[in-house]
Amino acid sequence: MEVYSERQRISNAVEVLKERQLTVGLVPTMGALHEGHLALVRRALDDNDIVVVSVFVNPTQFDNQDDLEKYPRTLKHDVALLEEVDRERILVYAPSVEDIYEGNTISQKFDFDGLEYEMEGKFRSGHFDGVGTIVKRFFEIIKPHKAYFGEKDFQQLQIIKKLVEKNNIPVAIIGCEIYRETNGLAMSSRNVRLKPEYKEVAPFIYKTLLAAKDKFGIESASEVVKWVESQFSKQDLLRLEYFIIADTNTLKPVEEKTNKKSYRAFIAVYADDIRLIDNIALN
Known part of the structure; x- marks a missing residue:
């Protein structure tokens, strides 16, 4: 080669x-x-x-x-x-x-x-x-x-x-499309730097995104954001930097949902000093 x-x-x-x-x-x-x-x-x-x-x-x-x-x-x-x-x-x-x-x-x-x-x-x-x-x-x-x-x-x-x-x-x-490890964690070169205890808890990020997607079908964007923030407040090893639901095209946070637009949830989390990002299509 x-x-x-x-x-x-x-x-x-x-x-x-x-x-x-x-x-x-x-x-x-x-x-x-x-x-x-x-x-x-x-x-x-x-x-x-x-x-x-x-x-x-x-x-x-x-x-x-x-x-x-x-x-x-x-x-x-x-x-x-x-x-x-x-x-x-x-x-x-x-x-x-x-x-x-x-x-x-x-x-x-x-x-x-x-x-x-x-x-x-x-x-x-x-x-x-x-x-x-x-x-x-x-x-x-x-x-x-x-x-x-x-x-x-x-x-x-x-x-x-x-x-x-x-x-x-x-x-x-x-x-x-995002390539994931078997536990759901979005694959990243940074993952190899995760200490064992953080590697174990990191799949919580994708699990929460999946739950947020379900909630987005029946709740407002602001309610889903508050729920995600509350879930991470209970996590000792993961620190949420942001969770945002945004318009797929403009990337601006959603104020009011409409069937005419597509939305995506974006997240950034610190696992110790390793910054992990992920996202998921919502509709």
Whole structure:
């Protein structure tokens, strides 16, 4: 399996493939790959002739320097996992910070029509500017036909769709359903850092989301929010940062339900110092 570390080399390699009329998919990751990532890669392989998997821990989307430093970096293991999926049709792009940012490691400023100010945007300053910067950079370097993102980061998915729309980038954005562990916990690279007692209690997050979905059918959004907050107040090991029921398209919190709109519940929880996010469609 070919592993590229320089943007010009991966760009040239992809250009040759496209000249042969082959379709190219992109799966952007920050590495520490798990089955959730591999599910995205398999979906991309179903849709495309070749798939580029980027492995890059992007410094500009971290508002917490400690979180950046602790983020697992396991390139050798990541490549081994990808080789088990397909040795011939996957290219890995694992650049350095210098290769991406050329000595200017700052975010571009974006306007995502307000999507960036909801939920995660209220708690992670500058995060979505960092996401927009790196994803746009990958689109410019690789020029894929399609790019694949998991719905676990649903707000990010909506923002990337907005990025493509507002910048007229010729790539189709494909959202893929959340891949979960057998206990329901949304799969994340951060899960490996959970201490045993927190790993044991973490499935409570998804269990609560499922219950909230049931309640949303018969109760108001504000009643469901209060109920979820009360459930987490009884949990000693999990600290609720936010639970929000929002319009799927605008991501703005629901004030009054209507059958004409689709809604989603979003949650962020701290298990010790590990921040876990999840979401679920409500209707």
